[in-house]
Amino acid sequence: MFSSDFRAEILRRCEKIQAGLRAIGADAALIHTNANLYYTSGRVFNGYAYIPVEGEPHYFVRRPVGLKGDTVHYIHKPEQIPALLSEAGMALPARIALEWDASHGDYVRLSAVFPAAEVLNGSGVMRAARAVKTGYELAQLRESAVKHVEVYRRIGSVYREGMTDIELQIEIERLLRLHGNLGLFRINGQSMEIFMGNVICGDNADAPTPYDFAMGGAGMSCSIPVGANGSLIRPGMTVMVDMCGNFTGYMTDMTRVYSVGELSPLAAGAHRCSIEIHRQLGLMGKPGVAAADLYNRAVDIVNEAGLGDYFMGYTQKAGFVGHGVGIEVNEAPVLAPRSKDVLVENQVIALEPKFVIPHVGAVGIEDTYVVTPDGLQAITDAPVEIAPLL
Amino acid sequence: MFSSDFRAEILRRCEKIQAGLRAIGADAALIHTNANLYYTSGRVFNGYAYIPVEGEPHYFVRRPVGLKGDTVHYIHKPEQIPALLSEAGMALPARIALEWDASHGDYVRLSAVFPAAEVLNGSGVMRAARAVKTGYELAQLRESAVKHVEVYRRIGSVYREGMTDIELQIEIERLLRLHGNLGLFRINGQSMEIFMGNVICGDNADAPTPYDFAMGGAGMSCSIPVGANGSLIRPGMTVMVDMCGNFTGYMTDMTRVYSVGELSPLAAGAHRCSIEIHRQLGLMGKPGVAAADLYNRAVDIVNEAGLGDYFMGYTQKAGFVGHGVGIEVNEAPVLAPRSKDVLVENQVIALEPKFVIPHVGAVGIEDTYVVTPDGLQAITDAPVEIAPLL
Numbered sequence: 017m018f019s020s021d022f023r024a025e026i027l028r029r030c031e032k033i034q035a036g037l038r039a040i041g042a043d044a045a046l047i048h049t050n051a052n053l054y055y056t057s058g059r060v061f062n063g064y065a066y067i068p069v070e071g072e073p074h075y076f077v078r079r080p081v082g083l084k085g086d087t088v089h090y091i092h093k094p095e096q097i098p099a100l101l102s103e104a105g106m107a108l109p110a111r112i113a114l115e116w117d118a119s120h121g122d123y124v125r126l127s128a129v130f131p132a133a134e135v136l137n138g139s140g141v142m143r144a145a146r147a148v149k150t151g152y153e154l155a156q157l158r159e160s161a162v163k164h165v166e167v168y169r170r171i172g173s174v175y176r177e178g179m180t181d182i183e184l185q186i187e188i189e190r191l192l193r194l195h196g197n198l199g200l201f202r203i204n205g206q207s208m209e210i211f212m213g214n215v216i217c218g219d220n221a222d223a224p225t226p227y228d229f230a231m232g233g234a235g236m237s238c239s240i241p242v243g244a245n246g247s248l249i250r251p252g253m254t255v256m257v258d259m260c261g262n263f264t265g266y267m268t269d270m271t272r273v274y275s276v277g278e279l280s281p282l283a284a285g286a287h288r289c290s291i292e293i294h295r296q297l298g299l300m301g302k303p304g305v306a307a308a309d310l311y312n313r314a315v316d317i318v319n320e321a322g323l324g325d326y327f328m329g330y331t332q333k334a335g336f337v338g339h340g341v342g343i344e345v346n347e348a349p350v351l352a353p354r355s356k357d358v359l360v361e362n363q364v365i366a367l368e369p370k371f372v373i374p375h376v377g378a379v380g381i382e383d384t385y386v387v388t389p390d391g392l393q394a395i396t397d398a399p400v401e402i403a404p405l406l
Numbered sequence: 407m408f409s410s411d412f413r414a415e416i417l418r419r420c421e422k423i424q425a426g427l428r429a430i431g432a433d434a435a436l437i438h439t440n441a442n443l444y445y446t447s448g449r450v451f452n453g454y455a456y457i458p459v460e461g462e463p464h465y466f467v468r469r470p471v472g473l474k475g476d477t478v479h480y481i482h483k484p485e486q487i488p489a490l491l492s493e494a495g496m497a498l499p500a501r502i503a504l505e506w507d508a509s510h511g512d513y514v515r516l517s518a519v520f521p522a523a524e525v526l527n528g529s530g531v532m533r534a535a536r537a538v539k540t541g542y543e544l545a546q547l548r549e550s551a552v553k554h555v556e557v558y559r560r561i562g563s564v565y566r567e568g569m570t571d572i573e574l575q576i577e578i579e580r581l582l583r584l585h586g587n588l589g590l591f592r593i594n595g596q597s598m599e600i601f602m603g604n605v606i607c608g609d610n611a612d613a614p615t616p617y618d619f620a621m622g623g624a625g626m627s628c629s630i631p632v633g634a635n636g637s638l639i640r641p642g643m644t645v646m647v648d649m650c651g652n653f654t655g656y657m658t659d660m661t662r663v664y665s666v667g668e669l670s671p672l673a674a675g676a677h678r679c680s681i682e683i684h685r686q687l688g689l690m691g692k693p694g695v696a697a698a699d700l701y702n703r704a705v706d707i708v709n710e711a712g713l714g715d716y717f718m719g720y721t722q723k724a725g726f727v728g729h730g731v732g733i734e735v736n737e738a739p740v741l742a743p744r745s746k747d748v749l750v751e752n753q754v755i756a757l758e759p760k761f762v763i764p765h766v767g768a769v770g771i772e773d774t775y776v777v778t779p780d781g782l783q784a785i786t787d788a789p790v791e792i793a794p795l796l
């Protein structure tokens with residue numbers, strides 16, 4: 017399944033899961049969503065990871081053929097798991113944690129795999145473990161960040177006068193892919209969908225979407241109504257680029273703004289306000305700080321600047337200013353007014369204070385940070401000013 | 407929510423759902439996955455579609471702001487639905503169908519919205535309704551097919567000698583997007599993930615994947631281990647192109663094979679066998695025919711040709727030869743040995759009899775068909791021979 021070097025990394029992750037299992041009184045977790053399989057094994061496979069509250073994880077694999085390891089068991093169906101655990105000398109769980117963010121159909125089937133066991137909600141345990149990154153995971157995120165920044169540096173080179181937003185987006189998609197972007201944009205939950213990210217120009221930024229993303233956009237189809245809508249990029253408009261940073265299985269989140277010609281003073285001022293929010297939250301964002309306090313501080317800065325009408329949307333507003341990122345784009349913590357999250361060292365969060373200015377478009381930047389004792393450390397390190405498209 | 411023209415289309419779809427609800431004894435379905443919201447309203451929104459067993463669907467919308475219609479109700483949370491139904495003069499359901507393919511967490515919450523109601527599994531009802539396409543849906547699929555074919559016709563123009571599989575794939579992705587492809591590849595269930603499809607060359611076709619796709623490929627990362635792996639495209643190899651056909655919210659599925667230089671007689675013969683399977687299954691695939699019989703007929707043709715070792719994979723085999731397509735790529739019916747599905751007029755299915763030939767790569771074609779009384783009618787109409795890349 018993995019090399020002996022990587023085994024230590026997997027055990028570090030499982031220790032965090034096991035602490036969470038102890039806290040809810042579970043004897044084990046049975047995991048089968050792709051994001052959590054990747055986290056608990058280092059690869060996606062079709063099957064299940066069984067993490068006992070003490071000891072090593074076991075893997076029950078349907079596909080692919082050929083995975084090896086002392087704790088790898090090939091199965092046809094999950095009902096085989098208890099007998100294989102017993103064969104491996106392991107006690108069967110009296111209290112089993114399942115993923116409540118997986119399908120109800122799966123839940124019904126897996127609940128019956130250990131008929132005598134009480135079933136607990138394991139999704140919170142997994143979410144909390146994954147929120148605090150290991151050194152290995154931070155390195156993966158930094159590698160994504162370097163490539164993410166490198167592609168954004170080249171965006172000017174693919175712009176041509178007379179392009180639409182979607183035409184520019186397609187060229188940025190190609191640049192990202194040529195730099196090793198995996199394309200896949202993993203999102204927890206079923207209500208949000210996105211292709212490779214969004215390029216939004218002018219008033220399309222104000223088109224409300226069904227998704228709880230920071231920015232809008234009517235999209236090209238009612239089947240995925242978000243993002244670029246074919247608008248011509250014209251003087252006086254901003255172009256906000258918020259594209260996928262998944263180069264390693266761990267994704268960074270980064271937004272920069274480009275413009276053609278002069279922007280209104282209101283737009284320029286709102287962009288500066290976003291940069292100022294990053295600066296202040298960067299100093300404030302230390303372990304132990306409440307995520308809601310960060311959100312509230314951002315709102316205070318916005319209101320002091322008189323920009324409340326435009327913050328996080330104009331016609332429709334998003335209710336957060338930042339979120340954890342990692343294997344998925346919407347991890348813990350959430351920087352929102354009613355968030356109960358408290359920052360922990362080595363969490364990785366994206367801050368995205370953005371504004372929608374009517375007749376201009378969206379402004380503001382997004383960067384990905386590591387929570388450190390000295391505050392937030394940016395890993396998507398790139399110029400923050402609005403960049404002219406020539 | 408939609409125009410009065412489109413209302414008739416929505417009611418046609420709801421009639422099929424309502425017939426399914428009557429069959430399981432449900433009074434209503436409460437729907438909230440994006441694919442089913444798109445089906446029942448014509449657009450994706452954040453919220454719920456409530457389809458009573460008699461009468462019009464009602465929509466309970468959180469986002470986006472601004473949707474209009476007599477049966478559109480804005481809500482903050484699903485617990486508001488019963489009171490709004492009562493206000494609209496509708497009886498509350500005694501038996502409510504929910505989506506078992508949505509998350510267990512959602513199931514728990516929605517089960518409590520109608521505390522007195524018995525909860526039924528509505529996923530099968532939705533799947534059966536969606537499998538049989540309306541005239542409008544067939545037109546959407548035909549529109550996707552025309553664009554899909556047009557892009558495949560241009561694949562030769564983006565190939566350059568010395569390319570890797572992923573480099574060619576990136577250029578095909580760009581071509582698809584420039585022709586209006588929406589990018590998003592909708593798949594039912596959480597165990598399958600894909601970016602925009604696969605380009606697989608040479609022996610990478612034989613690399614087993616975790617996913618139940620027809621073809622393999624190691625991929626570029628353990629986080630999404632499928633498809634192109636950076637292999638250089640060399641003489642004697644095939645390049646199989648199986649890329650996303652989602653141009654309209656309804657996706658066609660289509661595979662063609664390209665080659666550089668001469669291929670082995672075994673590979674050429676297996677490709678001819680795939681074409682012959684399409685021909686015979688095309689004649690056989692009429693309403694009332696069992697999907698399993700189509701699968702078995704394909705296996706018979708393969709075995710008569712002595713190609714069983716290579717069929718649907720070499721090291722690891724896929725257990726089906728075709729599947730329904732529409733809003734998602736894995737709809738009903740499934741053409742597999744233990745399938746209970748029977749073909750129905752106006753189902754849309756993709757047939758993909760493929761072979762993996764060691765040291766050469768994958769061969770065989772995939773086309774999307776409408777089930778008609780005269781047999782399967784191809785909508786992805788394009789040359790079937792292996793096309794040389796010059």
